[in-house]
């Protein structure tokens with residue numbers, strides 16, 4: 001997969017990835033997914049997304065080659081590759097903040113390295129490809145248990161840990177009312193996980209009926225279309241005895257639908273502040289003293305939050321990239337015991353050669369698409 005500029009991707013031949021550092025391995029990709037985060041890249045909203053780069057931070061595969069300093073993996077292992085690239089040794093990795101590794105991104109701003117996520121996140125090529133170079137191979141990659149379906153495994157690279165961490169950061173207590181904005185794969189997984197933390201009521205909000213129907217069935221939650229509910233904040237206040245929800249989760253992030261493209265003048269992309277509507281709703285509909293958990297990804301242009309309400313309501317706001325490696329052991333258990341069924345989110349299986357179509361379908365929410373998986377032919 002090769003990025004050519006906003007809303008243009010295609011398949012092209014690239015050199016085979018090589019071991020560049022003794023701690024690297026090379027993985028032959030067997031499955032990769034397209035994520036809502038890729039939409040931000042695809043729309044040209046992430047700074048320093050370079051033409052020619054390969055996206056893809058959700059992939060699994062077979063270890064093809066290992067560097068001399070890799071000791072925990074061997075050639076032939078099937079591995080889950082977390083989307084975060086983490087050195088395992090810096091101060092942040094030591095606290096299991098693998099999404100905030102200080103070494104894997106030479107920009108060393110906030111985010112650590114992420115596969116296929118622009119030079120803002122380290123400039124690594126991703127796994128929507130036949131092969132990928134995986135740095136710090138002894139840290140992130142986790143061998144797929146024999147019993148695990150590989151469709152489940154590929155969703156453990158991001159969607160499951162992100163949904164789970166969204167619920168975890170919400171500090172959900174027994175009986176809590178949890179409202180999730182965004183019924184994409186991440187929001188739906190957050191709804192499913194909210195129950196694992198003891199929620200008493202789970203509400204999901206989106207504008208796409210097919211996703212709301214899916215969420216109702218898959219996560220056994222209430223689901224509402226914000227286009228039919230009048231003011232969503234008022235609706236949520238009313239349904240919670242005017243208190244507001246205990247926890248609100250933003251699983252939307254920058255919503256660039258349409259607006260990003262309108263700002264393209266000639267070849268120059270002007271970045272413009274996003275509306276951050278879901279985040280406004282989350283802050284305004286959570287109860288006083290409540291918690292807002294943000295996993296939706298925002299770019300540098302989305303800083304228009306109602307910060308005054310955060311202060312006046314005494315809110316706790318938590319946000320981060322998911323720390324995949326930290327969560328994998330317990331999530332593998334949840335899948336094994338049948339409490340989580342990640343592969344149930346997959347709606348489309350597409351040959352890698354048809355990646356451009358898959359981006360179009362997923363981004364435009366066509367054909368009831370929820371989660372597309374790309375399958376390389378190798």
Ligand code: NAD
Pocket residue numbers: 035036037038039040158159162181182183184185186187205206207208211226251252253254255277278294295296297298320321322
């Ligand atoms: P997605 O695009 O499939 O889903 C987003 C959903 O939000 C869509 O169904 C859309 O209709 C809905 N939506 C848009 N505006 C809304 C609003 N105002 N209120 C309620 N719903 C609204 O994306 P996804 O794959 O589910 O990912 C969701 C977000 O999570 C993205 O921003 C993605 O970048 C982010 N993400 C974060 C992490 C992390 O580690 N923090 C990891 C993966 C994805």
Ligand code: ZN
Pocket residue numbers: 035036037038057058083158159
């Ligand atoms: Zn993702």
